[in-house]
Amino acid sequence: MGISPANTLRPSRPKHKIGWSGYIFMMGTATALSALHVVSMTEESYFRQNKRLARLMRRLEHSRTPPLPVVYRRNRVVLFPDGKTFFHAFLDAIRAAESCILLEYYLIRNDRTGAALAEELANAVRRGVRVFLIYDYLGCVETPSIYFKTLAQRGVELIPFNAPSFRRGIRWFDRRDHRKMMVIDGCRAFLGGFNIGDEYSGVTPRRHRFRDVGFSVEGSAVRELIDIFNETWQMELGTLPELPVTIARQRGSSDHGEANVAFVSGGPHQRSSYIRHAFLINIASASEDLLIVNPYFVPGPRIIRSLLRAARRGVRVRLLLPARSDVPLVLLVGRSSYGALLRGGVEIYELEEEILHAKVMLVDGERTIIGSANLDQRSFHRNFEINGIIDSSTFGTQIRRVVERELVASRRITLRGHEQRGITTRMLEKLVNLFGWFL
Numbered sequence: 001m002g003i004s005p006a007n008t009l010r011p012s013r014p015k016h017k018i019g020w021s022g023y024i025f026m027m028g029t030a031t032a033l034s035a036l037h038v039v040s041m042t043e044e045s046y047f048r049q050n051k052r053l054a055r056l057m058r059r060l061e062h063s064r065t066p067p068l069p070v071v072y073r074r075n076r077v078v079l080f081p082d083g084k085t086f087f088h089a090f091l092d093a094i095r096a097a098e099s100c101i102l103l104e105y106y107l108i109r110n111d112r113t114g115a116a117l118a119e120e121l122a123n124a125v126r127r128g129v130r131v132f133l134i135y136d137y138l139g140c141v142e143t144p145s146i147y148f149k150t151l152a153q154r155g156v157e158l159i160p161f162n163a164p165s166f167r168r169g170i171r172w173f174d175r176r177d178h179r180k181m182m183v184i185d186g187c188r189a190f191l192g193g194f195n196i197g198d199e200y201s202g203v204t205p206r207r208h209r210f211r212d213v214g215f216s217v218e219g220s221a222v223r224e225l226i227d228i229f230n231e232t233w234q235m236e237l238g239t240l241p242e243l244p245v246t247i248a249r250q251r252g253s254s255d256h257g258e259a260n261v262a263f264v265s266g267g268p269h270q271r272s273s274y275i276r277h278a279f280l281i282n283i284a285s286a287s288e289d290l291l292i293v294n295p296y297f298v299p300g301p302r303i304i305r306s307l308l309r310a311a312r313r314g315v316r317v318r319l320l321l322p323a324r325s326d327v328p329l330v331l332l333v334g335r336s337s338y339g340a341l342l343r344g345g346v347e348i349y350e351l352e353e354e355i356l357h358a359k360v361m362l363v364d365g366e367r368t369i370i371g372s373a374n375l376d377q378r379s380f381h382r383n384f385e386i387n388g389i390i391d392s393s394t395f396g397t398q399i400r401r402v403v404e405r406e407l408v409a410s411r412r413i414t415l416r417g418h419e420q421r422g423i424t425t426r427m428l429e430k431l432v433n434l435f436g437w438f439l
Contacts (some may be wrong), residue, residue, distance in 0.1 A: 069262035069278075069389065075219030076257030077390055079398045083202035086194055086214040087113065093184045093216075094120040100247045101131045102183040102229045106139040106176065106372070109197035110147040117196055118151055125155035132241050133158035134232055136177040139195075159236050161384075175268050177232065178383035180214075180372050181225060186247040188218045189225050191371055191388055193295075193359050200357070210326075210357035213402060215370060215395075217388065219256040224263050228386065259392035266373065266385045273380040275373045275387065280306050282363050282389070286315045291362040291403050293320040295355075296327065297334035298376035304337055311345035318347040320406060322356035330376070332425075332432045335418075342415040349410040359387075360403065365396045 080086035094101060094117075101124060108114050121131050133151065137160040140148075152158055161177035182190045192214025194200045199210045226247065233241045266275035283290065283306045290310055297319070299307075311317045319341070325331050338348060361369040371387030373379040390396075 069264050070224060071260055071262045072219060072221035072224070073260050074257060075217050075221045075259045075261045077259040077261065077392060077395050078216045079395060079402075080192070080214045080216070081398075081402045083194065083200050083209070083212060086190075086192065086212075087116075087201040089216065090182065090190055090214075091116060091120055093182070093188060093190065094124055097124050097129045097184050099129060099185050099244050100183075101129060101185075102181075102226065102241075103132070104134040104177065104179045104181050104229055104232060105196055106136045106178045106180060107195035107197060108135055108140055108143060108147070109195075110143050111198045112203060113198050113201040114143070114147065114196050118147065118154075121151065121156050122154040130244055131156045132229070132233070132243075134161055134177060134229070134236070135159075136161045137163040138174070138176055139178075157241070159233065161232070161236060174382060176378075176383045178372050178379065179228075179232075179386045181229075181386055183222060183225050183229065186226060187222055188216060189222045190214060190216050191225075191386065193357050193372060199355075206354060209354045211351060211354040211406070212357040213360060213370070213399075215388065215390075217259075217261055219259075219261070221261040221263065221388075225386075228263070228265050232384065259390050259395060261391075262389045264371075264387045264389060266379070266383070266387075268382050268384075275385050276300075276302070276380040278369065278387065278389065279303060279361065279373075279375065282361060282367065282369055283307060283310055285367070286310050286317075286363050288315060288364050289362075290315050290317045290364075291320075291360070291400065292318070292375070293356070293358045293360040293403055293406075294375045295322050295325065295357045295359065296330045296374040296376045296378075297321050297337075298330060298374075298378075299334075299337065300377060300380070303375060304340060307341060307346055308344040316347070317345070318349065318407065320349050320351060320356070320403060320410060323350035323352040323411065324355055326355060329432050332428055335421075336430070336433050338413060338418050339415070342413065342418060348413040349407050350413060351406060351410045353409065360399060362396055362399050362403065365400055366393050367391050368396055368399050370399075 078089075080089060101121070108117070121133075125131055133156055135148065135158065140160070148158060148160075162173075162175050164173070180192060180194055184190075193212045194214050195210075198204050199208055200212055202209060226243075230240050230243075233239075264274050264278040266273060280302065283303070290307075307317055307319075321334060322331065342348060359371060359374055363369075368390045369387055370390065371385065373383075373385040373387050379385050
């Protein structure tokens, strides 16, 4: 069963829905415009914004743009720079829930962290909170079925995403719900790259930890996440979840903070990749500095060309990628593109102490793309993903501080060192690259 038309799932959109050009203008200049009420922009900032906007307009004129995300103003966004701080706030939010909890997760393990989640969800149900959970069937294939049966027995309403079935055809077998998000009482949400497991929460030895970041958002943007959750639930069951009336009608306050927020929700039901398009547009918007952190780097030629164009126009492009991975073949494919990127002026670093899992892009220190999507073909075309686009210099400064600290502790890859890799490695890269689309 495919996704139903959006207008059968969602209430009417707020009137601030805009086209991609308007979206870029809003996200790229909203902070500066709001500052005009207090103090005028500096001459340098003014020309930088106009330079970026003119370049984007030229690109948009020649691109096939998908439906655009909605920009929600004045949200409060909080960064959680590691697993310990994220899961502390995550579980505290469940304990404070009063009416409804929505969770959509690719991987939930039956370990210490997974047990803590199950216990808090059961406690929430006992005090009258409705709990809805979507978990990816393939992502949780190693999690004992008794874990989810116990949750159901304790009152959690749950469904597996894309359990084996022939009703959608063979091409749907590897479609995955790769999102990681939780919505509390319709007013606060948690997102990022964290799955539910000990390796993400920081309780395993450092060499086995997954280095990740997450964030929470409060404000009108949360309404969008409820709609996205509803769509996925209806796609699997054919009916919408029976949310409490107060949540179903929640529109969200718009005066929590200073961040402008948009969400890009991608999936294989889309004609073109919304996720990839958002990455391309934001890379094209960079005028000074581009910081990219990604664990599964199989970008394809369009992303590589966009990164090289950015470097040619004087943008400092830095990539933080993993030195070790839970999917070693991805490292081979990703490293096969290092030569072209390094020759084009892109700086590449590899994180060695922990296993990188964060998915972050910071544009000119002002706009952050953060969420579940990797720079790979699976996230572009075959996974259901969710990325937040956050326009906030405060949040951007926090992201920059975290990433640059990791860059200092990482190994920089040089062109000379890369070209000295052995012939066996080169042959393996060429061989595995043939299957890059499937990784």
